[in-house]
Amino acid sequence: MTTAKPVDVNGNAIEGHSHDDHHHEHPDGPFIAHHFETAEQQFDSGKLGMWLFLVQEILFFSGLFVAYIIYRNHNPEIFEAAHVHLDKWLGGLNTLVLLFSSLTMAWAVRCSQLEQHLGAVINIVITMVCANIFLGVKAIEYTHKWELGLFWASAYTYGQPQGDHPPYLLWISAPFIICTLVSTMLAIYFRVTASDFWFKFFLCMAISFSGYFGGLGIAWAMPSAEHADHGSAHGEVHASADPGHNASGENHEDDDHNGQPSDEHAKDEHAKDEHAKDEHAGDEHAGDEHAGESTHDQQKQEVNMGGFFSIYYIMTGLHAIHIIAGIIALTWLLYRVLALHFRKNYFGPVENVGLYWHLVDLIWIYLFPMMYLIH
Amino acid sequence: MSIAKQREKLFGHAPETNFLTESKGWASWLCTLDHKRIGIMYLIGVMGAFCLAGIFALILRIELFTPGQMFLGNQTYNRMFTLHGAIMVFVFIIPSIPAALGNFVLPVMLGAKDVAFPRLNLASFYLWMGGTFFFIVSMVSNALDTGWTFYTPYSVQTSTAVIAATTGVFILGFSSIFTGLNFIVTVNTMRPPGMTWFKMPLMLWALYSTAIIQVLATPVLAITGLLLMAERIIGLGIFDPALGGDPVLFQHFFWFYSHPAVYIMILPAMGIISELIAVHAQKKIFGYDFIAYSSIAIALLSFLVWGHHMFTSGQSEMVIVIFSALTFSVAIPSAVKVFNWVATLYKGSIALTTPMCYALSFIFLFGIGGLTGLPLGTLSTDIHLHDTYFVVAHFHYVMVGGTLIAFLGGLFHWWPKMFGRMYNERGGQWGALLVFVGFNVTFFPQFIMGSRGMPRRYARYDPEYQIFHQLSTIGAIILGIGLLIAGYVLITSLYRGKRAPGNPWGAATLEFQCCSPPTFHNFEHDVIVNDPYDYSSIEFDEKVDGYVPVEPAPAEESAPNPLPAETT
Numbered sequence: 001m002t003t004a005k006p007v008d009v010n011g012n013a014i015e016g017h018s019h020d021d022h023h024h025e026h027p028d029g030p031f032i033a034h035h036f037e038t039a040e041q042q043f044d045s046g047k048l049g050m051w052l053f054l055v056q057e058i059l060f061f062s063g064l065f066v067a068y069i070i071y072r073n074h075n076p077e078i079f080e081a082a083h084v085h086l087d088k089w090l091g092g093l094n095t096l097v098l099l100f101s102s103l104t105m106a107w108a109v110r111c112s113q114l115e116q117h118l119g120a121v122i123n124i125v126i127t128m129v130c131a132n133i134f135l136g137v138k139a140i141e142y143t144h145k146w147e148l149g150l151f152w153a154s155a156y157t158y159g160q161p162q163g164d165h166p167p168y169l170l171w172i173s174a175p176f177i178i179c180t181l182v183s184t185m186l187a188i189y190f191r192v193t194a195s196d197f198w199f200k201f202f203l204c205m206a207i208s209f210s211g212y213f214g215g216l217g218i219a220w221a222m223p224s225a226e227h228a229d230h231g232s233a234h235g236e237v238h239a240s241a242d243p244g245h246n247a248s249g250e251n252h253e254d255d256d257h258n259g260q261p262s263d264e265h266a267k268d269e270h271a272k273d274e275h276a277k278d279e280h281a282g283d284e285h286a287g288d289e290h291a292g293e294s295t296h297d298q299q300k301q302e303v304n305m306g307g308f309f310s311i312y313y314i315m316t317g318l319h320a321i322h323i324i325a326g327i328i329a330l331t332w333l334l335y336r337v338l339a340l341h342f343r344k345n346y347f348g349p350v351e352n353v354g355l356y357w358h359l360v361d362l363i364w365i366y367l368f369p370m371m372y373l374i375h
Numbered sequence: 376m377s378i379a380k381q382r383e384k385l386f387g388h389a390p391e392t393n394f395l396t397e398s399k400g401w402a403s404w405l406c407t408l409d410h411k412r413i414g415i416m417y418l419i420g421v422m423g424a425f426c427l428a429g430i431f432a433l434i435l436r437i438e439l440f441t442p443g444q445m446f447l448g449n450q451t452y453n454r455m456f457t458l459h460g461a462i463m464v465f466v467f468i469i470p471s472i473p474a475a476l477g478n479f480v481l482p483v484m485l486g487a488k489d490v491a492f493p494r495l496n497l498a499s500f501y502l503w504m505g506g507t508f509f510f511i512v513s514m515v516s517n518a519l520d521t522g523w524t525f526y527t528p529y530s531v532q533t534s535t536a537v538i539a540a541t542t543g544v545f546i547l548g549f550s551s552i553f554t555g556l557n558f559i560v561t562v563n564t565m566r567p568p569g570m571t572w573f574k575m576p577l578m579l580w581a582l583y584s585t586a587i588i589q590v591l592a593t594p595v596l597a598i599t600g601l602l603l604m605a606e607r608i609i610g611l612g613i614f615d616p617a618l619g620g621d622p623v624l625f626q627h628f629f630w631f632y633s634h635p636a637v638y639i640m641i642l643p644a645m646g647i648i649s650e651l652i653a654v655h656a657q658k659k660i661f662g663y664d665f666i667a668y669s670s671i672a673i674a675l676l677s678f679l680v681w682g683h684h685m686f687t688s689g690q691s692e693m694v695i696v697i698f699s700a701l702t703f704s705v706a707i708p709s710a711v712k713v714f715n716w717v718a719t720l721y722k723g724s725i726a727l728t729t730p731m732c733y734a735l736s737f738i739f740l741f742g743i744g745g746l747t748g749l750p751l752g753t754l755s756t757d758i759h760l761h762d763t764y765f766v767v768a769h770f771h772y773v774m775v776g777g778t779l780i781a782f783l784g785g786l787f788h789w790w791p792k793m794f795g796r797m798y799n800e801r802g803g804q805w806g807a808l809l810v811f812v813g814f815n816v817t818f819f820p821q822f823i824m825g826s827r828g829m830p831r832r833y834a835r836y837d838p839e840y841q842i843f844h845q846l847s848t849i850g851a852i853i854l855g856i857g858l859l860i861a862g863y864v865l866i867t868s869l870y871r872g873k874r875a876p877g878n879p880w881g882a883a884t885l886e887f888q889c890c891s892p893p894t895f896h897n898f899e900h901d902v903i904v905n906d907p908y909d910y911s912s913i914e915f916d917e918k919v920d921g922y923v924p925v926e927p928a929p930a931e932e933s934a935p936n937p938l939p940a941e942t943t
Contacts, residue, residue, distance in 0.1 A: 035565075060598050061598070066624075067602070153619065155610065
């Protein structure tokens with residue numbers, strides 16, 4: 001990887017970009033489109049376009065942040081009570097993993113600018129490994145909650161006897177298992193057929209996907225506070241004779257004061273949608289319909305805690321989808337870096353994927369305290 | 376002398392091909408990266424959607440001819456007005472001017488070879504196709520009946536195809552975002568030397584302002600659609616009070632996009648009108664800076680007024696007063712534009728060409744549409760007028776009387792540039808006149824019955840409103856005939872029209888410096904950027920049956936005979 005001449009997948013030098021109407025190469029290089037005057041103009045356009053895309057992304061998430069603010073403003077006690085189910089250590093670990101991946105991403109951009117292709121490949125692979133670790137940890141967090149019945153509002157069954165559930169972790173891991181196996185097999189195949197380019201590519205991919213299992217392992221091995229929290233919160237909800245009592249963990253001494261005004265709020269609400277509540281109670285607690293006021297309030301609380309998880313799942317879920325999109329973009333970059341496409345006057349794609357990656361990181365930086373670190 | 380030789384005189388050498396003949400076959404169109412071809416594909420697509428939704432409108436109007444049921448059941452009626460609204464708004468009006476006309480004219484007016492991201496441009500077109508496909512799926516499977524606004528909780532409860540329609544809206548939203556993103560970047564980075572911000576034609580300022588709204592507002596609609604789908608599929612509960620959510624939150628999200636979307640519709644229309652008025656009155660535009668800045672001002676203010684759709688939905692009094700005041704403030708930049716157009720017309724040499732007919736209609740109709748917005752922004756009157764036909768008439772005056780009329784005006788203005796053919800001027804004028812008359816007969820009675828209490832979206836009504844409904848239906852038929860004539864005039868021009876000169880109207884903007892239709896690269900020579908509204912150095916030349924710049928004085932001695940109009 002010392003030559004700067006771009007090659008195609010068979011190792012032949014690329015002569016020009018085949019446009020349907022344009023076969024002559026741009027004077028600034030093979031990857032400068034014909035409608036741009038200079039490489040610099042193309043770079044500036046691409047970068048401005050990416051910034052606008054990021055603005056669009058921020059507004060896309062802004063709707064969810066608004067939903068969070070309104071829901072939390074309506075039900076502050078629910079957030080206090082529900083967030084103990086989130087493991088702040090796993091969240092913190094993921095924060096560190098993403099911060100580190102931003103460092104390697106920025107480093108990959110620098111390497112591309114300096115035409116250090118090996119460095120760019122290494123840094124991109126580390127970034128992808130980090131992305132996969134993040135998803136592995138997230139998979140453990142999600143599946144653990146699902147096993148306890150901590151679903152979104154309408155499916156929330158926490159505290160009820162959980163019947164047999166599907167093997168959530170296996171399902172969610174299946175795509176990663178397949179990707180890892182396929183990448184490994186292709187790497188071996190191309191090693192055997194001596195196709196150096198694709199061997200390197202799929203080796204890098206296999207390493208990247210194996211990060212997911214690293215994430216699973218780390219989350220599994222972490223001395224997690226989650227299980228303890230679940231135990232206590234679980235016990236408290238059901239042992240509580242006082243329907244207004246919060247289902248918080250033992251680490252929130254001032255909960256009772258916070259809980260008081262919101263209980264009144266809860267009762268007002270309760271009067272308004274009594275009918276709906278009855279139906280709902282009927283769905284989930286067949287036979288509990290006549291249990292009276294206290295069951296209703298408890299039901300309300302349970303349902304609202306489901307509301308917290310609605311917001312949790314939609315925000316972190318969309319964020320995870322953006323991580324997956326980032327992995328796809330990084331895969332494309334990996335291909336192009338290995339094909340030696342980038343040089344001093346053409347590294348826009350690395351820079352732009354980097355910008356995207358930093359934004360995904362930044363959104364998590366907001367999600368982590370908003371979800372995990374509430375007091 | 377042949378057309379090719381004429382061109383040689385005008386452009387130094389005769390371009391052998393133009394963008395229409397550059398390459399042949401379906402694939403050369405479907406995989407094209409040329410902004411002009413993408414614009415034309417968009418044009419065909421949005422016109423198809425317009426015809427479909429227009430037929431729905433006609434069926435609705437005919438059903439409303441009598442107070443009782445004629446042939447549409449209540450449920451069918453609900454589905455039909457929903458699809459009329461949703462297809463018109465999301466599939467037709469929003470992409471009509473920016474994506475169809477804008478795609479064609481923006482790079483040429485700017486003096487660029489293409490938009491900054493041609494592949495993104497094509498992707499945007501295919502996203503539009505995909506979104507439209509989902510709308511059609513929704514239409515043929517279990518047609519939507521929520522109204523185009525998808526208000527919860529009904530949209531969560533109804534059994535109709537909300538998810539297909541929401542998916543369509545989501546995809547169309549990204550189509551719109553990518554178009555806007557492309558335009559902002561193109562205007563920022565693709566301007567040729569000499570093309571400063573204040574030498575840009577006002578159409579570009581308008582498209583730029585539109586693009587800002589498209590990029591900033593549409594993602595909120597996307598997330599709203601996603602939340603609505605999650606609400607229906609898994610019972611997320613964010614809009615469901617039974618699960619601790621808030622249904623009014625949906626309205627806030629929806630209108631945070633959909634009010635700015637009204638300006639996505641009207642701003643590019645205002646851009647077109649700024650061009651048409653100046654060119655067809657052959658007078659320098661009055662108050663260029665004010666028109667340019669007022670576009671940006673409208674774009675920014677558009678984000679601050681969404682709450683005026685929810686005066687009766689349960690907002691705090693403080694909030695509705697603030698929203699009401701901000702709503703009035705939008706009237707200022709809009710009025711600035713109208714006054715400047717009228718001042719441009721003053722002492723201009725007005726030619727009543729078809730585009731000018733549409734431009735004059737626009738000023739009149741947009742004036743009514745804008746002014747009737749004020750009683751709707753006023754709290755006390757809005758309580759009375761909310762959800763009546765007054766609102767229906769108001770937004771049709773803005774969307775149809777404003778956007779559609781300007782779209783047609785722009786289409787007639789740039790048609791010779793797009794296809795290289797002149798249309799029958801007389802036919803075009805008749806079409807414009809019938810559209811104007813038909814439109815007013817359709818919607819003016821709706822103001823009256825609305826102010827007398829006729830609610831919108833009702834399939835049946837009291838006999839006291841019958842006369843207004845019948846007028847409205849007759850008007851709709853006249854409007855339909857007018858539009859058919861306009862379409863006929865344009866389509867026959869492709870076969871029987873005279874060949875268009877490079878500059879048939881005497882415009883000074885750059886798209887009229889290149890030949891009609893433009894070549895693949897738009898310009899055969901480096902563009903010379905002049906004042907886009909300075910008509911002093913352009914004069915009519917009989918030899919080419921069009922306008923030419925004065926200075927080069929295209930070789931009079933070598934062309935002794937005026938050219939006969941060539942037809943094919």
